[in-house]
Amino acid sequence: MTETGAKESIVPIETPDQAARSGVFKRLLKNPLGLVAMIILLIVILAGIFGPLIAPFDPNKADLVNALTGPGTAGHLLGTDSAGRDVFSRLLVGAQSTLLAAALAAIVAVAIGLPTGLMAGYFGGWFDSVASWCTNVLMSLPAIIILLAASAALGRSVWISMTVFGILMSPGIFRLTRTSVQAVRNELYVDAARVAGLSTASIIGRHILFVVRAPLIIQTSIVCGIAIAIQAALEFLGLGDPLTPTWGVMLNEGFINIYSSPILAVWPGVAISLTVGSFVVLGNALRDALEDSPKVKRAKSIKLTPPKTESITAVELAASDHLLTVSRLGVGYPQEGGTTKTVVSDVSFHLDRGEVLGIVGESGSGKSQTAFSILGLLPAEAEITGGSITFDGIPLVSAEGRQLSQGRLSELRGKRIAYIPQEPMSNLDPNFTIGYQLVRPLTRVLGLSKEDAQKRALELLTIVGITNPQRTFNAYPHEVSGGMAQRVLIAGAVSCNPDLLIADEPTTALDVTVQAEVLDLLRDLQARFNMGVVLVTHNFGVVADLCDRVVVMQNGRVVESGDVRTILRSPQERYTQTLLSAMLEGKTPMSLLTVAPPASDTPASDSAVKVGLS
């Protein structure tokens, strides 16, 4: 399968991370306020690092003879305080402890708020409830009282104060992270990453964390700014260590001598204001720079999270001749009042290697629910109410109703079972290039080196008929057409040479002209990789074009199944006949057909069957 692509020249590829980083930095430099804030913070950081080395005087050395001298007197650039200590030296040395204390508060806040926010937002459930409750309690505490109490109980240490302050600020980071994660966790590209076999940690670490990074950076810079202000406030109140030269202690000194030497309060005041202001401005500038990145409108997602599963530790291999066997499958949604809404009932079919099975039916007939049952990706509230699913001897759902654990399922998905979705665009993460999204499962799931994975991704793009694979590789999803995006997803699906491919209405969202090309491509790839394919469709034309056998579904049940030629020649059921005649009459999707049954057929209540083709 690699010969076509092997002839392609491989040029060095800039990773999306590198591209994104350099772009953000350039945009940041173009923002005048951001640039000024960066320069000020750079000066403060340099002062923090080199201050103790370049300070002209010992910051704690008293010289009572020269107390409260003005700027420029006796070699003291900014004058001296009431003990004759050099103000400039204290300012330089104070930068270090101020910055370290702010960093400590930010690290503590992020270390607590980020992981808990990620887990609560992604997994929800009891962890979310407990973490949200703890956060609410923390937020209801009056921060300044807690800090004063901590100083009184634990001592006048800036490090203790800032650790406590970091804990008090962590709910802000938690809430921000949780909300950002909740906004994206049901995006189809997150589901697509899951179907591609990526682990939960990998999905959170890349797709989810990427979305959280911008608000997190802003919040962290604000926490740094507030921490400096709080630290100064505590020291101003006399709760700092008087022997450590910090800006807050200097501010306190300035206010004590406000009448005799008012300028003493100006220097630390200016230093604190500039640093706090720069942190806030830099945070905003960073947000603007990140938000200026190319964006695409995200399609509304469907909820597609793994169901509650009872894991089976040892997978018992069931004796089965078929690649896939679905036997008497039932799926339902528990309703209020204890009833269950049955959406799939008693569905049975099988699929062999190298065979294409079509599942056809009107909208809402249970096709997708059946497909998602096989993938183990039913919504969390769904229940398998009966039956079994066996893939190559592995019971995905056992006859006793036990479902394979998500861990085992994700080993199969992306390696042996692949999926092509209905909406190509919303299944690609708009934040990453197409190449990156193809390469990642190849390195993570198949264990290829980065270079091999890049080579393979370019080959796959060539195989799916993309004429300029390198350009597509480097493009973001919004830069390609819907048909191209579907080809990319097909490339991703076949990248692992799967045994089973589930394609859920793969052409529905595409232009009519592109539909035929994508179907041709699927036919070619199916033969080339000798895959078993389950093709979910509402269109009998697609079934006639591609499938060997077909299962016709209505209201969650199989009404007829068999060899495609036989069903096309002599459909036995009226429902099948209606679907077929709709295709032959060239009815457009979503049209409603009213079909009168033969006179001898059914009771009056069933005298008209409405079939909506979606």
Ligand SMILES: Nc1ncnc2c1ncn2[C@@H]1O[C@H](COP(=O)(O)OP(=O)(O)OP(=O)(O)O)[C@@H](O)[C@H]1O
């Ligand atoms: N989360 C849910 N809660 C309750 N019912 C649901 C849920 N998801 C799907 N259903 C119901 O399950 C039934 C089958 O849906 P399914 O998506 O399988 O239909 P389909 O044949 O694939 O239709 P389409 O071609 O429109 O995708 C529908 O009646 C639908 O309303």
